[in-house]
Amino acid sequence: MQTTTEFGYDSRIEGDVIHTRVDAALNWFRKNSIWPMPMGLACCAIELMATGASRFDISRFGMEVMRFSPRQSDVMIVAGTVTYKMAMSVKRIYDQMAEPKWVIAMGACASTGGMYRSYAVLQGVDNILPVDIYVAGCPPRPEALLDALMKLQNKVQREPLLATLKKPGPALAKA
């Protein structure tokens, strides 16, 4: 009895073929599984929690996996007022994150110090970290944070990944 064996591609089983570049494919994997490090420091953290809850459903973007360990996270969402007392700890947690890593400054305080023109408050987290996205608001609505995350996805998608893999990242380049 003769049997036939199909080799290779079977469109009935595997669907359509997509041709792409390695860069684009890797970036696509990356941008849809950006795990946040929730750096909740003040009231913005409440909105961050709302973003993670069911009404706004951050898991649509593959970002629902809030990691409280910097080793496992990709984007640090600095949500709240960064005091000078906290600044070194924020920096240290950022340094512990594995590359690739991104930073979102959520809200007025994290972006510029906000209303705290004061002896105790760092005037913007970009004094110590390289910030990718700034979110306006005091605090920003969850929609604004989701918009920032989508902008971050666009940014990740555009990254020349293979070229950057060959160079040291920002943490190593600074040293």
Place this chain on the structure above:
Amino acid sequence: MSALDLASKLKEKFGELLAGPTEFRGEVTLVVADAERIAAVSEFAKQELGFNYLVDVSSIDNYGEDPRWTVVYHLYGIEHKQYLRLITSVSEEKSELPTVTGVWRTADWHEREIYDMMGIRFRGHPDLRRIIMWEGYPYFPLRKDFPLAGKPSEAPDVAFSKPAPLEGGPFVTSPGGKDAIEREPRVKTFGD
């Protein structure tokens, strides 16, 4: 027993040391002339008069006047539900008074906060460290001569601080202004 009666009892015991009692809007205040005796007055108020709860200790910077520091103790009795306020003054040269942690243990953190923000020391305090600012911060930021923008400081591996930019601000009150428009907090540029 009303707060005024309790204050009178305290006054009977200590006599000339205490001025008052004065009453304002139902709140009774006694002024302790010698800050060195504050712990003894507190001890009596707690043990004999039932003021078993120290609500708060706060401090005032009367910058430009002598004595510069005023320390205010808010007392409350949980059984008799009466409040009493004790006020005492400390000169800038001395900047030190006895602790009341031996009377109310809760005074520990209140006194640490005053030390942190104003730089008034409490003799006999079991653990007089900064409580809000970090160890190694060299200034006392709630003093009137400390600029709102802050001053630069550096404590390696602990924290740093820089003056905040104050263009178009901050919101400054002008006490003694001739009308509410002048007195109210509003944006002022420095130098005028």
